Amino acid sequence: xxxxxxxxxxxxxxxxGCGDFGILKxxxxxxxxxxxxxxxxxxxxxxxxxxxxxxxxxCNFFNGLHGRTLPPATAxxxxxxxxxxxxxxxxxxxxxxxxxxxxxxxxxxxxxxxLVHDNQIYGLTKGQASPTTQPGMKTKINKEGVFNRQLNxxxxxxxxxxxxxxxxxxxxxxxxxxxxxxxxxHRGLSLLDxxxxxxxxxxxxxxxxxxxxxxxxxxxxxxxxxxxKAFEKSLEWGERIPIGVFYVNDRPVFEESLDVxxxxxxxxNKVKTDSVNELIDGFM
Amino acid sequence: xxxxxxxxxGGAAGQGLDTIGSVLxxxxxxxxxxxxxxxxxxxxxxxxxxxxxxRISDEAIKAMDEKVDILIALxxxxxxxxxxxxxxxxxxxxxxxxxxxxxxxxxxxVPLLKIAKDTGGNKLYANSVAVGAAMxxxxxxxxxxxxxxxxxxxxxxxxxxxxxIKAAKAGYDYARDNYPQGCKFDIQQPEKHxxxxxxxxxxxxxxxxxxxGLHFLSAxxxxxxxxxxxxxxxxxxxxxxxxxxxxDEIAALNMAIGASFTGARSMVTTSGGGxxxxxxxxxxxxxxxxxxxxxxxxxxxxxxxxxxxxxQGDLLFAIHAAQGEFPRCVFAPGTPEDCFYMTANAFNIxxxxxxxxxxxxxxxxxxxxxxxxxxxxxxVSVERHLLSxxxxxxxxxxxxxxxxxxxxxxxxxxxxxxxxxxxxxxxxHDEFGHIDETQENRIKMVHKxxxxxxxxxxxxxxxxxxxxxxxELTLIGWGSTYGPLVEAVDILREEGHSANLVHFTHIHxxxxxxxxxxxxxxxxxxxxxxxxxxxxxxxxxxxxxIEMVDNVLRYDGLPFTPQFIVDSIxxxxxx
Ligand SMILES: Cc1ncc(C[n+]2csc(CCOP(=O)(O)OP(=O)(O)O)c2C)c(N)n1
Ligand code: SF4
Numbered sequence: 102x103x104x105x106x107x108x109x110x111x112x113x114x115x116x117x118g119c120g121d122f123g124i125l126k127x128x129x130x131x132x133x134x135x136x137x138x139x140x141x142x143x144x145x146x147x148x149x150x151x152x153x154x155x156x157x158x159x160c161n162f163f164n165g166l167h168g169r170t171l172p173p174a175t176a177x178x179x180x181x182x183x184x185x186x187x188x189x190x191x192x193x194x195x196x197x198x199x200x201x202x203x204x205x206x207x208x209x210x211x212x213x214x215x216l217v218h219d220n221q222i223y224g225l226t227k228g229q230a231s232p233t234t235q236p237g238m239k240t241k242i243n244k245e246g247v248f249n250r251q252l253n254x255x256x257x258x259x260x261x262x263x264x265x266x267x268x269x270x271x272x273x274x275x276x277x278x279x280x281x282x283x284x285x286x287h288r289g290l291s292l293l294d295x296x297x298x299x300x301x302x303x304x305x306x307x308x309x310x311x312x313x314x315x316x317x318x319x320x321x322x323x324x325x326x327x328x329x330k331a332f333e334k335s336l337e338w339g340e341r342i343p344i345g346v347f348y349v350n351d352r353p354v355f356e357e358s359l360d361v362x363x364x365x366x367x368x369x370n371k372v373k374t375d376s377v378n379e380l381i382d383g384f385m
Numbered sequence: 386x387x388x389x390x391x392x393x394x395g396g397a398a399g400q401g402l403d404t405i406g407s408v409l410x411x412x413x414x415x416x417x418x419x420x421x422x423x424x425x426x427x428x429x430x431x432x433x434x435x436x437x438x439x440r441i442s443d444e445a446i447k448a449m450d451e452k453v454d455i456l457i458a459l460x461x462x463x464x465x466x467x468x469x470x471x472x473x474x475x476x477x478x479x480x481x482x483x484x485x486x487x488x489x490x491x492x493x494x495v496p497l498l499k500i501a502k503d504t505g506g507n508k509l510y511a512n513s514v515a516v517g518a519a520m521x522x523x524x525x526x527x528x529x530x531x532x533x534x535x536x537x538x539x540x541x542x543x544x545x546x547x548x549x550i551k552a553a554k555a556g557y558d559y560a561r562d563n564y565p566q567g568c569k570f571d572i573q574q575p576e577k578h579x580x581x582x583x584x585x586x587x588x589x590x591x592x593x594x595x596x597x598g599l600h601f602l603s604a605x606x607x608x609x610x611x612x613x614x615x616x617x618x619x620x621x622x623x624x625x626x627x628x629x630x631x632x633d634e635i636a637a638l639n640m641a642i643g644a645s646f647t648g649a650r651s652m653v654t655t656s657g658g659g660x661x662x663x664x665x666x667x668x669x670x671x672x673x674x675x676x677x678x679x680x681x682x683x684x685x686x687x688x689x690x691x692x693x694x695x696x697q698g699d700l701l702f703a704i705h706a707a708q709g710e711f712p713r714c715v716f717a718p719g720t721p722e723d724c725f726y727m728t729a730n731a732f733n734i735x736x737x738x739x740x741x742x743x744x745x746x747x748x749x750x751x752x753x754x755x756x757x758x759x760x761x762x763x764x765v766s767v768e769r770h771l772l773s774x775x776x777x778x779x780x781x782x783x784x785x786x787x788x789x790x791x792x793x794x795x796x797x798x799x800x801x802x803x804x805x806x807x808x809x810x811x812x813x814h815d816e817f818g819h820i821d822e823t824q825e826n827r828i829k830m831v832h833k834x835x836x837x838x839x840x841x842x843x844x845x846x847x848x849x850x851x852x853x854x855x856x857e858l859t860l861i862g863w864g865s866t867y868g869p870l871v872e873a874v875d876i877l878r879e880e881g882h883s884a885n886l887v888h889f890t891h892i893h894x895x896x897x898x899x900x901x902x903x904x905x906x907x908x909x910x911x912x913x914x915x916x917x918x919x920x921x922x923x924x925x926x927x928x929x930x931i932e933m934v935d936n937v938l939r940y941d942g943l944p945f946t947p948q949f950i951v952d953s954i955x956x957x958x959x960x
Contacts, residue, residue, distance in 0.1 A: 114820075139806060140800075140801065140802075140803060140804070140805070140806060141801065143647070143800050143801075145643065148811070148812075153820070155808075156808075156810075156819050156820060159806060160806060161800035161801070161806055161807050161808065162808045162809070162810075162818070163643065163646050163673070163808075163809045164808075164809065164810040164811060164812065164818075165639065165642070165643075165669055165673075165811050166639065166665055166666065166669055166811055169635065169636075169639040169666070169669075171636075172631065172635075172636040172637075172639035172640040172643060173639050173640060173642055173643025173644075173646065174643060175640060175643070176601065176603065176629070176639075176640035176641065176642075176643035176644035176647075176649075176651075177643040177644060177646060177647045177800075179601065179627055179629070179644060179649075180600060180601055180627075180643075180644040180645075180647045180648060180649035180651075181647040181648060181649075181799075181800070181801050183801060184647065184800060184801050201632055201633065201636075202632065202636055204632075205631075205632040205636070359627055360622070361621075361622075361625045361626065361627060366801075367600050367601065367625075367626070367627060367644075367649055368600060368647065368648035368649050368799070370598075370600060370625040370626070371598065372595075372596065372597070372598035372765075372767055373595075373623075373624055373625075374596065374762045374763055374765075375762075376595075376623060376624065377592060377595050377596045377762035378761070378762045378763065380592060380595070380620070381582065381592060381759060381760050381761075381762060382759075384582040384583060384584045384588070385580075385581065385582045385583075385759060
């Protein structure tokens with residue numbers, strides 16, 4: 102049995118009170134509940150406060166570039182699909198710098214889980230607007246308040262038929278760890294947008310602000326594969342903010358379209374020297 | 386050389402130059418000639434003016450020639466643009482379809498369209514008629530052409546094969562019967578050479594990667610590198626590998642790095658503009674010490690530049706690309722053999738030193754077809770430098786991905802192997818891959834990484850010399866200019882000059898001591914490069930202190946010909 106302790110205990114560089122602690126805690130609990138051992142897990146992250154999360158867990162990790170979380174995560178899964186691959190990103194990382202990769206990862210549909218620490222702000226670079234920042238919010242750069250429309254990641258993902266779309270809240274560890282489990286267990290690309298208070302730079306979307314607004318989706322409200330209903334639900338934001346699973350489909354998974362993976366992980370395939378020599382003969 | 390002829394096919398994109406060119410070149414090769422082909426094409430799918438040029442000889446040839454003996458003119462522009470390249474040659478032209486105001490002695494009317502309709506049933510067979518006519522003018526054995534057509538159209542069925550052969554034979558007979566002086570080019574078919582192949586640089590790179598056991602290729606299409614991606618993708622099923630067309634070059638290299646981190650032999654293919662987008666990920670490979678092979682086919686820049694032409698303008702960029710300092714390796718193959726064996730070896734170097742390896746080609750090498758010795762995949766060794774499961778079991782201490790060692794190379798395990806956890810980080814990190822910003826750690830990590838560069842430098846071979854060691858004039862070149870340079874040296878020596886060539890394929894890190902030994906002797910040195918600023922000459926100067934007396938530079942989008950080099954040397958009055 103895998104326990105939470107197996108995932109270790111580390112000092113962090115996060116501000117006291119940051120929502121990231123809740124995410125870390127929920128993640129450890131989910132992994133232990135699922136009996137996932139650290140050596141079968143690969144966490145891939147980008148750069149940001151969120152991107153540091155894999156450093157605070159005992160497991161395989163690849164901490165790459167800002168915005169580039171999904172391409173290495175996707176390819177890591179292709180080359181060894183026996184690993185459980187999770188991508189950890191911030192809203193700047195996944196929706197800003199890496200927005201293009203998100204769209205295309207949804208199209209590809211690899212069996213990976215994407216956790217987005219959505220604090221509606223850039224944490225690591227000290228408080229600039231992110232794609233999910235509420236319009237009107239003033240920052241050091243947006244002196245008159247943010248003009249750009251807020252990106253709706255759930256609506257975007259559902260509109261593109263993402264395989265699993267959910268939202269949770271870093272202040273509700275139980276809900277969050279349940280959502281992480283569902284996301285990991287789902288086959289296909291799972292996007293889990295996590296409302297994460299940044300206590301240092303986002304004074305609008307605080308724990309209190311979220312707590313007053315979030316409510317859990319009723320599982321029987323609509324069939325989870327109803328894309329139109331899910332889309333409608335994803336537009337709800339303001340006085341009430343739904344959390345839970347919004348949308349699920351069973352689209353074919355990218356790795357399964359690759360026949361070569363049926364016999365085992367790609368990395369175990371050996372050179373076919375004789376066949377290369379045959380190809381060479383074709384040029385004679 | 387008893388035979389040295391050039392056949393040029395000119396026409397608009399979409400007219401089938403490629404088909405005529407490849408059928409003709411493989412036929413000529415099967416007749417026993419050494420064949421060298423080059424293509425000139427514009428960045429458009431239809432129209433414009435393109436050429437396919439085939440040079441044949443009974444002796445080894447390594448470059449294109451400037452004079453043309455047979456011109457197959459599919460349009461008027463072919464005659465307008467290339468008539469002055471011919472001295473005593475023949476222009477095959479269908480005057481029914483190509484309207485010409487003037488008459489020239491060299492024009493030889495072959496009613497391609499009419500013959501095609503009469504024999505094959507429609508105009509599609511005109512290209513086979515043209516190939517037949519060229520073979521007729523050369524008075525070569527028709528059966529060889531007939532066999533080539535059979536194998537090329539094998540998949541399309543017997544009827545198509547028969548129609549093509551019929552059309553080609555009619556073209557062949559027409560030339561034999563109607564060309565005024567009979568056999569214009571009375572050439573002997575040489576002895577058949579047994580172990581030769583006809584292949585382009587791009588296909589050779591593809592074969593090299595397959596021979597090395599490539600697992601994963603991600604790329605975004607960009608001329609002139611796309612051929613490699615296409616070639617490998619066509620073989621993916623048979624070779625148990627995955628080819629993924631990434632959403633952009635940023636994703637492509639980040640993917641290849643992710644795949645490699647988990648253990649796949651990974652590669653990306655691109656050209657200059659795409660490589661620009663990969664630069665940040667190049668640094669990621671550097672600091673995470675993740676092996677990866679980057680195939681970079683150069684074309685003239687900056688930005689989109691001349692998309693279908695050639696240049697060696699990205700050398701210093703490739704060596705310096707990305708912020709910070711980290712080890713990398715740069716290869717520049719000069720021939721298809723180099724493309725094959727060096728690409729395969731690039732994977733070994735990448736994995737041995739856990740670094741990115743860049744293989745630099747260019748449009749000229751990518752698209753030209755060369756006659757060369759048969760490659761042998763059995764000569765390629767696959768050296769993975771990975772910890773085995775047993776070695777891991779016997780490990781005394783906890784595994785650290787970036788373990789400090791005397792060489793700087795840390796034993797490499799893969800995520801998913803039982804008993805180890807593998808962590809990689811783009812931030813400066815400690816031995817376990819965790820962020821560590823202390824000065825002490827930084828210095829140790831920089832030493833560890835840069836130490837690998839010095840080890841690699843010792844392994845890099847000295848350049849190859851062509852001609853005697855103590856020539857008065859040494860031409861220096863790198864990469865794809867090898868062929869034209871060898872022939873330029875031949876021409877100079879035939880003219881009585883004392884000249885040789887020192888040619889570089891291993892560009893970075895340069896084995897400076899070995900080079901100083903070779904080039905430190907007195908004698909004039911001239912560096913010949915396909916760029917404006919003499920990038921390699923500058924690199925040599927910085928790394929070895931060796932100075933050129935002059936440079937021969939070409940940057941009009943075209944490759945060097947041997948004659949161009951010889952003429953430029955003479956103009957410089959260094960002889
Ligand atoms: C290419 C590049 N551009 C900019 C940065 C600087 N940078 C680091 S983190 C970050 C944004 C972080 O925001 P987010 O992804 O939302 O993560 P958070 O810190 O809020 O968790 C930026 C702009 C970088 N590291 N790389
Ligand atoms: S800056 Fe914000 S997101 Fe970053 S650690 Fe502090 S509270 Fe968390």
